[in-house]
Amino acid sequence: MTIRSTTGDASRPTTAECDASRVVTPDTSHPPGAKRLCAWCTGPIPATARQDAICCSVRCRQARHRFTRTIGPTPQGVAPGRPLRLAYADPPYPGNARLYRGHRDYNGEVDHAALIGRLVVYDGWALSTSAHALPAVLPLCPPGVRVAAWHRGERATASRWPLNAWEPVIYTQARPADPSRHTGTTRRVDSLVHGVSAMTTLRRFRRSHPRHLEGSHMTRHDQLRYALAAVARGWHVFPVTPGDKAPSRGFTDWEHRATTDPATIRRWWSHAPYNIGIACGPSRLVVIDLDKPKPGEHPPPRWALPGVNDGADVLAVRCEQAGQPFPTLETFQVSTRRGGLHLYYTAPDSPRLRNTEGDKGNGLGWLVDTRAHGGYVVGPGSFVDLPDGTGTYAVAYNAVPAPLPPWLFKQLSPRPPAVGKPVRLNLPADRRGKFLHAAITGELELLAAAPEGQRNRTLYMAATALGQLVAGGALAESEVTSLLEQGGVNSGLTASETRITIKSGLKNGARRPRTIAA
Structure with a gap:
């Protein structure tokens, strides 16, 4: 069994959600034909409910599942400013490991007690399990863990209630709650939503719910x-x-x-x-x-x-x-x-x-x-x-x-711009050459006169205009690039941003080649 881990930050206050100790976890081992009991409440599950929707029954949507915000225990050994160590494990459900034979992480039935023992050394961790296994797995966890219903977002917008495709996630946060943010309002069991996907990777979980593990519910x-x-x-x-x-x-x-x-x-x-x-x-x-x-x-x-x-x-x-x-x-x-x-x-x-x-x-x-x-x-x-x-x-x-x-x-402080060297153009002295000379010198004059804050854009427009002539074969790209680089640096831009802007402008100008008649 592989534990995926990552790091976070330990310097931010938090607001804790519901405490798993508030969740009733009855023994759901019962003979065939007996009524199924919800893992979240003691009410019976309707016979028509899907087996994997135990906690999504109508009864679980009632006010009895609106738990008051509680303040979790203060974690030990997390110094302010130290990066947090976070872990996430998604093992096969107890008794179902055989279904994953051939997987690269397959190693037979998972010992959940040993797995939780490996997880608890992290500052924050999460463990995916099933509704049937929840009553057996929860007692193996240390006090203060929380339970969330992690479900697929099957609607275009966020749903208030978990949908049918879901599973419980046991997790613990890396920081205590911030009492100053206690609002006195009530809240039902945590609801974690992830996109519809066949695979759940650490990166997807970390992108969706990092603050659950780190202990912050930033909105x-x-x-x-x-x-x-x-x-x-x-x-x-x-x-x-x-x-x-x-x-x-x-x-x-x-x-x-x-x-x-x-x-x-x-x-x-x-x-x-x-x-x-x-x-x-x-x-x-x-x-x-x-x-x-x-x-x-x-x-x-x-x-x-x-x-x-x-x-x-x-x-x-x-x-x-x-x-x-x-x-x-x-x-x-x-x-x-x-x-x-x-x-x-x-x-x-x-x-x-x-x-x-x-x-x-x-x-x-x-x-x-x-x-x-x-x-x-x-x-x-x-x-x-x-x-x-x-x-x-x-x-x-x-x-x-x-x-x-x-x-x-x-x-x-920026260095004073170097004294500009005179622009020398190797163009023929005919009418075509005069036009190209005027086009280049005109763009360079606009660049030299551009006010601060407009120089980069002016350079881009000049590179775009001259890039059209380069694409049409009227000018050499190397010569235009050299002249514009000199003009950009003389105007106060750095050499690196000058090169990037010129390259982008020439590329844009090449989309509309422009030819000049002889």
Whole structure:
């Protein structure tokens, strides 16, 4: 039997759901022909009910199954900020292991007592079972576990009640409930919904129900609360795709659409529990991202120094080299999903700082990124589930962002653009050559005159226009690329974003080739 495990974040408060100790689990072993009893209540199951729908009978939909919110036991050994260890097991139902003969994990009948003994060492875990096996499996579990009805979402919209295709899941959360969120309202047994699929993988379970194992039941109202808290600080906020770090669909122009209007925030978050994106430029923020290395990642030769293991160590070395103290930690801090840290600072409006990445350009070093104008960060209260890490962005230190140290402001300030070299075009001196010369110089002049914030788009439009001539055979792609790269860098864009934008523009222009008569 294979236990699938993953990790989460241990820094977020929770609200617990129903306690399995409140569920009556009678002995359902009865002679053939006897009335079947519900595993959730002691009422009889209608003779017409499907065998796998025991807990979905009419009786189980009544008020007797609306359990009051309860506060679970405080877990031991989970230090704040430590990544959580989560596990999920879906063994064959007791007595049915023979049906899985030939499966790669098949190893005969599963010893559920031993399996649960392996699960309980994790911070949070889940065990799928059956309604018939539930009365026998529950006593093997430690006190405080919870039971949920995990069912298929067979309707276009979320259903209030479990449907026929379902199974019970025993699980325990990795964090205690947050008493401050106790509402006094009642709630029926947990209802977990997953899509209709023949296979249930750890990734599907983790994407659908990570907060059940981690101990948080974050809703759009919780996310809205975090978004409004950021707006109250004067930060410009926009929605980020749930479970991801990318802006939500339709927010390609997120820096200009980010807002501090609470009414707009409420309207956006009424559609889904979006993650929170904070546009650093309009918010006058400079965020230093101190990251952790990914598994198997080693520092480059420049940073292969004793004691240098992550972004915080790299920044400490940079401070020592500059003869400056480490930036003040008396500022707003957010712990990230992989154990890193975001340090929020404020900076003057001029000159405008841009984003940096690692050692590139005027960056601070390996695993140290910064976000300023043109960049955003995933704000606290967001949950991200990606292949390189799963967890929550949580407030590590709640304070007013401190001013960015002057020496860091100087280090991160954009370098003055290099003096542009004269544009030389190797074109014939006939009428066709004059037209092409005017087309190229016109686009380069528009790029040079573009205001900040419009330069990348202007470069893209220039590459698209000249890409049509390249596709039509009037111009050489290498020559156009060289001229546009020079113009983009001279306008203040970085070399990397210049190359990416030009490549995209030329590709778009090639869709509509344009020829020039001789």
